[in-house]
Amino acid sequence: MKLIVAVDKNWGIGKNNGLLFDLKEDMRHFVSYTRGKTVLMGYNTLRSLPGGMPLKGRVNIVLYPEGSDADASEKGYILVRSLEEMSAEVKKHSPEDVFVIGGAMMYRTMLPYCEEAIITKVDADGGATVFLDNLDALENWRQVASEPPIDDNGYKISFCTYKNSATLPF
Numbered sequence: 717m718k719l720i721v722a723v724d725k726n727w728g729i730g731k732n733n734g735l736l737f738d739l740k741e742d743m744r745h746f747v748s749y750t751r752g753k754t755v756l757m758g759y760n761t762l763r764s765l766p767g768g769m770p771l772k773g774r775v776n777i778v779l780y781p782e783g784s785d786a787d788a789s790e791k792g793y794i795l796v797r798s799l800e801e802m803s804a805e806v807k808k809h810s811p812e813d814v815f816v817i818g819g820a821m822m823y824r825t826m827l828p829y830c831e832e833a834i835i836t837k838v839d840a841d842g843g844a845t846v847f848l849d850n851l852d853a854l855e856n857w858r859q860v861a862s863e864p865p866i867d868d869n870g871y872k873i874s875f876c877t878y879k880n881s882a883t884l885p886f
């Protein structure tokens with residue numbers, strides 16, 4: 717299982733239940749990784765997507781203890797109400813095809829179970845109110861690759877990969 721996220725220079729990821737930046741290249745990068753795959757998200761992230769709809773062309777698994785089956789079937793996502801239910805659902809897919817896509821609560825919960833984090837670093841302060849844990853400060857996470865920065869909508873961004881040396885089974 718992998719995690720994919722865009723962070724600002726403070727490891728900020730969002731504010732007002734939305735993203736910090738409008739980044740076209742990063743969106744392309746996100747789609748290229750997740751197209752045809754399975755994505756795991758918390759309910760706030762589903763609500764933050766256009767129209768509150770799941771992502772097209774992907775299996776969407778949404779963790780929401782208070783969720784409604786009617787909403788899930790109408791919108792076309794798989795509702796899970798606990799980590800146990802999520803684990804059972806995730807086991808139906810091969811681990812390399814499963815991506816944790818946010819938000820803050822979901823990333824924090826799933827970080828120990830991810831073997832890789834695909835991180836877009838944005839060289840700016842987005843004034844975030846929600847954050848990813850600083851992976852540079854965690855003993856078992858190590859940056860293994862970083863691409864040269866590119867310009868994206870006026871921001872300098874860099875695609876990076878981190879690996880977890882102590883991944884827990886989920």
Ligand SMILES: NC(=O)c1ccc[n+]([C@@H]2O[C@H](COP(=O)([O-])OP(=O)(O)OC[C@H]3O[C@@H](n4cnc5c(N)ncnc54)[C@H](OP(=O)(O)O)[C@@H]3O)[C@@H](O)[C@H]2O)c1
Pocket residue numbers: 720721722723728729730731732733734735736757758759760761762764779780781782798799817818819820821822823825846
């Ligand atoms: N920069 C990026 O790449 C990126 C990507 C995705 C999202 N984001 C941003 O992240 C922000 C949303 O983050 P968030 O933390 O508010 O929301 P979230 O993780 O998307 O969703 C939180 C909700 O999901 C359920 N949930 C999540 N983890 C759970 C757990 N371990 N156990 C039980 N329920 C769990 C909870 O439901 P209950 O309340 O019922 O317990 C909770 O209310 C937004 O600003 C969004 O734009 C950024």
